Amino acid sequence: MQTNLTYHVETYGCQMNVRDSEIMAGLMDRQGYTGPVPAEMADIIIFNTCSVRHSAENKVYSKLGEYLKLKRQKPGLIVAFGGCMAQLPEVVAKVKRLGVNVVFGTYNLHELPHLIEEYHQYKHRVVRVWPGHREVIENLPSHRKEGLSAFVNIMYGCNNFCSYCIVPYTRGRERSRHPRDIIREVEQLAADGFKEVTLLGQNVNSYGQGLGDSYDFADLLLMADKIEGIERIRFTTSHPKDMSDKLIDVMAAGDKLCEHIHVPLQAGSDRILNRMNRGYNREHYRQLVQRMRERIPGVAISSDLIVGFPGESEEDFRQTLDMVRQVRFDAAFTFLYSIRSGTRAATMDDQVELEVKKQRLLQLNQLQYDIALAINRSLEGSIAEVLVEGPSKTNPDRLTGRTRNNRIVIFSGEDTLVGQRTEIKITKGKTFSLFGEIWADQ
Ligand code: SAH
Ligand code: SF4
Ligand code: F3S
Numbered sequence: 001m002q003t004n005l006t007y008h009v010e011t012y013g014c015q016m017n018v019r020d021s022e023i024m025a026g027l028m029d030r031q032g033y034t035g036p037v038p039a040e041m042a043d044i045i046i047f048n049t050c051s052v053r054h055s056a057e058n059k060v061y062s063k064l065g066e067y068l069k070l071k072r073q074k075p076g077l078i079v080a081f082g083g084c085m086a087q088l089p090e091v092v093a094k095v096k097r098l099g100v101n102v103v104f105g106t107y108n109l110h111e112l113p114h115l116i117e118e119y120h121q122y123k124h125r126v127v128r129v130w131p132g133h134r135e136v137i138e139n140l141p142s143h144r145k146e147g148l149s150a151f152v153n154i155m156y157g158c159n160n161f162c163s164y165c166i167v168p169y170t171r172g173r174e175r176s177r178h179p180r181d182i183i184r185e186v187e188q189l190a191a192d193g194f195k196e197v198t199l200l201g202q203n204v205n206s207y208g209q210g211l212g213d214s215y216d217f218a219d220l221l222l223m224a225d226k227i228e229g230i231e232r233i234r235f236t237t238s239h240p241k242d243m244s245d246k247l248i249d250v251m252a253a254g255d256k257l258c259e260h261i262h263v264p265l266q267a268g269s270d271r272i273l274n275r276m277n278r279g280y281n282r283e284h285y286r287q288l289v290q291r292m293r294e295r296i297p298g299v300a301i302s303s304d305l306i307v308g309f310p311g312e313s314e315e316d317f318r319q320t321l322d323m324v325r326q327v328r329f330d331a332a333f334t335f336l337y338s339i340r341s342g343t344r345a346a347t348m349d350d351q352v353e354l355e356v357k358k359q360r361l362l363q364l365n366q367l368q369y370d371i372a373l374a375i376n377r378s379l380e381g382s383i384a385e386v387l388v389e390g391p392s393k394t395n396p397d398r399l400t401g402r403t404r405n406n407r408i409v410i411f412s413g414e415d416t417l418v419g420q421r422t423e424i425k426i427t428k429g430k431t432f433s434l435f436g437e438i439w440a441d442q
Pocket of ligand 1: 052053164165166167201202203237239264266304305306335336337338339340
């Protein structure tokens, strides 16, 4: 066992990667390493990478270049490379050439400290990338950041094969954790003082398949809702084709289940949705939104949107704008379509020019920002329950927290409020946040 060596984890990508990094840190701690520490102080730098878009990979390569340069001044430095990019053979070939010491795939995460030991022992590069998953591995240690809010995986992988998306290739087929293990983890988080959990999966609405019981996501939420000490429950991501009425009703009924749903539309044209292999059309999505708004008062709905998918015409794009206007998302993450080799859309021959994509993104963002601003302004004068997280990053002399429907609120107050739920009167709505003051009449 190695001791006195320090490690740093460099995390890219989605919440699932954030969670995996906590597990990597937990595994390293258990093996006697010290960390996480800032990269400049580390003996071992672990990359947990994302390949969802070209830009994500670029960020990784540029940071990797920096640390490999550092390695020339600090020859003992070990660089380990894992996460989604490590599942792609062309990436593995490239990072080997660049001089990475350890490469580990998404299914080999639990082996990380052993692979590092192996490198120490034999001083030759170690590459361990299983091409597919084995069983779900439970009881891995984890090093969570202290705080109010924790991520909990409920499932891994994805079966949907949206034609643009690399995730099914990097994370494998969908498999669900047993509810017993999930509930036990959430109970432990409550005992450790966490107040909010976010349940994670690429498509949480299809949770439970393959478990053998007739158990679904709504049932899991009902169980989680009863756990004492946890005050708020969130989840991501929902898929419009799999959102059941039962789930909507459970969300409406649960005390702790927050009134926010991230349910990506991706595109507004039926033709493009079909080419994306999304499994629903605009009408289905519109009705889903209507049902959610009818049954869950005050629900916030957010989305991901892609512009410039192959074959997207001006008319198709106009339909995306039209859906955004009709639905009025509370928030949306917008992306330029990025070719991912190995996916079906990468071989479609009517790719959209970059300049056109950029122009469309600008237009979409402007519309979405206007809508978000109008919604947030309409909240001025209302009272919202905020779970206070700590000092605001943008206004360090003030506090920040989130409403149940995931809006950021900035306000003045005593530090003793951190960790509490408090009522805030909204005084100003901005595009990405709200400003408010503690409501004195409570
Ligand atoms: N499972 C989740 C998240 C997947 S990745 C879901 O289905 O929503 C997060 C987002 O990245 C996706 O929702 C999609 O909008 C975007 N994305 C995925 N692949 C992309 C690509 N090749 N180009 C641009 N955006 C992409
Ligand atoms: Fe990718 Fe689609 Fe699966 Fe989401 S549902 S991870 S976008 S394939
Ligand atoms: Fe990226 Fe992998 Fe998540 S590709 S978005 S880190 S599942």
